[in-house]
Amino acid sequence: MDADDLTALRLTIELAFVTTALLLLIGTPIAWWLARTRSRWQPVLAAVVAMPLVLPPTVLGFYLLLLLGPNGAIGRATAALGLGTLAFSFGGLVLASIIYSLPFVVQPLQAAFASVGEATLEAAASLRAGPWDRIATVAIPLAAPGFLAAAVLGFAHVVGEFGIVLMIGGDIPGATRVLSVAIYDRVEAMDYAGAGRLAAGLLVFSFAVVLAMHWLGPVGTALPGRAARR
Amino acid sequence: MSEAAPIEACFALRYPGFELQVDLRLPAAGVSALFGPSGSGKTTCLRCFAGLEDGCEGRIAVGGQVWQDSAGGRFVPSHRRPYGFVFQDARLFPHLTVRGNLRYAMRRASGPEAVGFDEVVRLLGIADLLERRTDRLSGGERQRCAIARALLTRPRLLLLDEPLAALDEARKAELLPYLEQLRDALSIPMIYVSHSMREVARLADHLVLLDRGRVQAAGAVTEVTARADLAFSQDDEAGVVLLAQCAAHDAEFALTQVRFEGGTLWLPRVACGIGQALRVRVAASDVSLMLEPPRATSILNVMAATVVARHDDERGRSLIQLDLGGTRLLARVTRRSATLLGLQPGEAVHAQIKGAAVLR
Numbered sequence: 197m198d199a200d201d202l203t204a205l206r207l208t209i210e211l212a213f214v215t216t217a218l219l220l221l222i223g224t225p226i227a228w229w230l231a232r233t234r235s236r237w238q239p240v241l242a243a244v245v246a247m248p249l250v251l252p253p254t255v256l257g258f259y260l261l262l263l264l265g266p267n268g269a270i271g272r273a274t275a276a277l278g279l280g281t282l283a284f285s286f287g288g289l290v291l292a293s294i295i296y297s298l299p300f301v302v303q304p305l306q307a308a309f310a311s312v313g314e315a316t317l318e319a320a321a322s323l324r325a326g327p328w329d330r331i332a333t334v335a336i337p338l339a340a341p342g343f344l345a346a347a348v349l350g351f352a353h354v355v356g357e358f359g360i361v362l363m364i365g366g367d368i369p370g371a372t373r374v375l376s377v378a379i380y381d382r383v384e385a386m387d388y389a390g391a392g393r394l395a396a397g398l399l400v401f402s403f404a405v406v407l408a409m410h411w412l413g414p415v416g417t418a419l420p421g422r423a424a425r426r
Numbered sequence: 427m428s429e430a431a432p433i434e435a436c437f438a439l440r441y442p443g444f445e446l447q448v449d450l451r452l453p454a455a456g457v458s459a460l461f462g463p464s465g466s467g468k469t470t471c472l473r474c475f476a477g478l479e480d481g482c483e484g485r486i487a488v489g490g491q492v493w494q495d496s497a498g499g500r501f502v503p504s505h506r507r508p509y510g511f512v513f514q515d516a517r518l519f520p521h522l523t524v525r526g527n528l529r530y531a532m533r534r535a536s537g538p539e540a541v542g543f544d545e546v547v548r549l550l551g552i553a554d555l556l557e558r559r560t561d562r563l564s565g566g567e568r569q570r571c572a573i574a575r576a577l578l579t580r581p582r583l584l585l586l587d588e589p590l591a592a593l594d595e596a597r598k599a600e601l602l603p604y605l606e607q608l609r610d611a612l613s614i615p616m617i618y619v620s621h622s623m624r625e626v627a628r629l630a631d632h633l634v635l636l637d638r639g640r641v642q643a644a645g646a647v648t649e650v651t652a653r654a655d656l657a658f659s660q661d662d663e664a665g666v667v668l669l670a671q672c673a674a675h676d677a678e679f680a681l682t683q684v685r686f687e688g689g690t691l692w693l694p695r696v697a698c699g700i701g702q703a704l705r706v707r708v709a710a711s712d713v714s715l716m717l718e719p720p721r722a723t724s725i726l727n728v729m730a731a732t733v734v735a736r737h738d739d740e741r742g743r744s745l746i747q748l749d750l751g752g753t754r755l756l757a758r759v760t761r762r763s764a765t766l767l768g769l770q771p772g773e774a775v776h777a778q779i780k781g782a783a784v785l786r
Contacts, residue, residue, distance in 0.1 A: 315513070315515070315517055316517060316519065318478055318504075318511075318513075318517070319511070319513060319517035319518075319519070320505075320519075320530075321478070321503075321504040321505045322476060322478075322504065322505075322509070322510065322511035322576070322579070323505075323530055323531045323534055323575065323576075323579055324505050324506070324531075324534035324535065324536070324579055325505055325530075325534060326503075326505050327505075329505075329534075330505075333530070334519060334521075337521045338519075338520070338521055340521075
């Protein structure tokens with residue numbers, strides 16, 4: 197591995213960590229709501245969350261680029277705040293990754309929350325636990341395998357992103373050039389040996405993740421993995 | 427604590443295909459049983475007390491506190507109502523040990539402590555289970571832990587939803603004495619849902635009969651089980667519960683005499699101390715009637731009684747309600763006999779009691 201590879205590796209891990217952490221924060225309330233609500237809007241939000249599973253990354257990337265760019269709604273807001281535009285930056289990459297990997301975090305969490313069941317939460321209420329108390333002391337501990345599955349899957353999916361990274365982040369060493377893009381670069385430059393090293397690393401990583409999911413049991417296997425597209 | 431204030435609940439709930447409408451006034455102490463066939467709304471009633479049914483409209487007051495008053499816009503949320511709930515399926519938290527489950531309840535308990543941790547553990551015999559994981563418990567152990575957990579919330583009302591229904595006969599027999607002990611040792615009123623007359627006869631002081639969401643009858647267990655006009659009194663196993671006392675032992679013939687209001691009964695020897703309270707169940711089919719006192723009979727117990735009511739069914743049988751100096755008894759005879767003997771209210775008869783079961 198040369199210096200470029202290491203930079204790309206560090207950036208990839210950083211992106212995956214930041215994105216996964218934020219996804220768990222954002223995904224938990226969404227998953228809770230999806231698992232427990234009786235609202236007729238539930239299927240609508242569920243569909244929105246699941247969209248990235250079937251949407252070509254270029255389509256998502258295209259719209260995000262418009263939104264984040266200097267003339268887009270978000271772009272104008274970030275510019276007004278003195279943050280510049282998020283397109284072709286690490287921040288933009290995080291935002292895009294959050295949206296693109298959302299179903300991989302929300303769906304295992306939703307399945308885990310659904311499996312906790314109303315009965316157990318009623319028992320908690322009968323022991324004087326209020327709504328937040330019930331979530332913190334019963335629902336989340338019982339959904340722990342779901343959180344682990346969500347974190348592993350979310351992390352792996354961010355590592356594996358390619359299309360959306362290229363659309364939103366481009367190929368800036370140290371800022372947006374992650375491993376998947378680095379492989380693409382090597383192939384473009386006919387450096388098959390270099391591409392092979394990185395590709396083999398990701399291959400082993402992905403295999404380990406799928407195997408880990410299997411070990412996590414039912415929560416791990418009832419996942420959207422098979423429908424994934426990059 | 428206002429000991430005297432009874433439990434008052436008048437509420438209604440509608441589901442598609444089911445309507446519950448009840449007006450209950452239950453004593454502030456002892457066990458009140460909600461009895462009825464499945465689908466009669468017993469469990470739903472209990473859930474309304476607990477505030478677990480959103481659609482429940484009405485008024486619920488326990489021990490002088492108003493838990494719900496829909497007309498006044500008051501609905502105390504479930505977790506702020508001081509009840510304890512024992513679910514049919516225990517519902518222990520699987521991520522905590524038994525001790526963890528008990529601690530969960532204790533940490534959140536408020537109000538005066540009726541019974542402490544050690545006392546609860548002793549009453550339910552769970553000292554050896556405390557460090558166990560909940561999935562390593564038998565059905566009966568699980569239920570005892572769940573009852574302990576409910577008691578540690580310091581409830582002012584204990585709600586029990588068929589706590590024995592999921593257990594086999596041996597486990598039921600194992601758990602019933604614990605429930606009796608709780609009834610006798612604690613001053614917390616209990617509402618006990620069941621569809622087993624055996625459990626009700628053993629545990630209940632007050633009995634509410636529910637059918638299709640309505641109250642069919644309510645009152646002291648001795649009164650309600652002695653009514654001849656109810657659907658459930660037509661059951662083959664109809665019988666009266668008597669609250670009696672151990673009165674005397676006869677060593678020679680291995681008999682025990684028990685006394686109840688208005689009479690005494692000789693029973694095959696019962697291990698009881700003189701003066702000890704006993705529940706005795708006299709099945710209607712074990713009571714036969716005659717107009718003259720028998721001069722010689724192998725039946726030990728013959729008592730003078732007065733016919734209070736007679737109820738004929740479509741199967742050629744008559745259920746006769748009797749008064750024995752203040753205590754009511756039921757006798758099942760054929761309609762032919764009832765007619766030949768001219769059994770009508772006010773008629774003086776002699777009741778032969780062929781057998782009675784001490785409940786425990």
